[in-house]
Amino acid sequence: MPSDLVVSTQQRTLEASAVLHGGEAVTGWAALDWQGARWFDGTSGGVENNDVPLVARRHLLRQPGFSVSQEFLDPREILTVDGLPITPAVRSVVFEVRRAANLGDAVVALDMACYSDLVSIAEVSSYVSQLGPVTGIQQARDALAEADENSWSPRESQMRGVWTRRAGLARPLCNAPLFTTDGRHIGTPDLVDPHIGLLGLYNGRDHLTLVGASNDRDKEAAYRDLGLETVTMLATDWYDLGGFVERAHQAARRARAQHDVRRWTLTPPPGWVSTSTVALRRALTADQRRRYLRYRLAS
Secondary structure, eight states: OOTTOOOOHHHHHHHHHTTOOTTOEEOHHHHHHHTTOSSOOSEETTTEEOOEEEEOSSOOOOBTTEEEEOOOOOGGGOEEETTEEEOOHHHHHHHHHHTSSSHHHHHHHHHHHHHTTSOOHHHHHHHHHTOOSOTTHHHHHHHHHHOOTTOOSHHHHHHHHIIIIISOOOOOEESOOEEETTSOEEEOOSEEETTTTEEEEEEOGGGSSHHHHHHHHHHHHHHHHTTOEEEEEEGGGGGOHHHHHHHHHHHHHHHHHOOSOOOEESOOOTTOOOOOSHHHHHTSOHHHHHHHTGGGGGO
């Protein structure tokens, strides 16, 4: 195979699964990716490939390309999807969350499994409550306390972590639509503190174009016209989180100083279809999913 050929995550998973026997399965990020989860690409920061995690009953030496867990696996917990034995989504994401490098990564994994509607926080909570003192169980519990079913990308989840854990700001709502008092939709910012009117916006690489910058400027102006304060995180802020934290504190102070009559609301107009939870999204028809979840096509 040419050294410069990019191997897909699913091809890597297939190759790793060749060592499996009966009663063994693929788990973690690879099982979630196999089931269509959007954000599980099997890399660290989009650069270095992570091993495909397997659950095996036998002692298998770890080899390049896969890692092995010998945790107990009930055969009834094995699904065969397109010919591949995998663990169910709830077990797969809990495996990923328990073994994440830190709490922030654990929250991202849980958020993104919810994003793809493969699990709900309630389902994961129920599963975790039945586990004993296994590796990473406390991290799983901590991640459940911080997870959100309506984060739209890993970076949004990471920004929320900086917002709460590092900046010490109140836990925000994720992607909550804002409206004028007469029912006009203003926008759907990444983070919203509804108590003080503070918004968090994440501007990634797609915002660096002239069109993207113009749209961002217009959106922020619309928010300011309604007395809302914004703080924007840029892709470059990951190299200096202190700068973002200071801007967030400044914006929070401005928001608290606002004394104008509130000119915005979180209450939607009649007929508005909410997609803020896994349960609500699962209840959508195929046509409704194409219409109301079209933001996923651009992510």
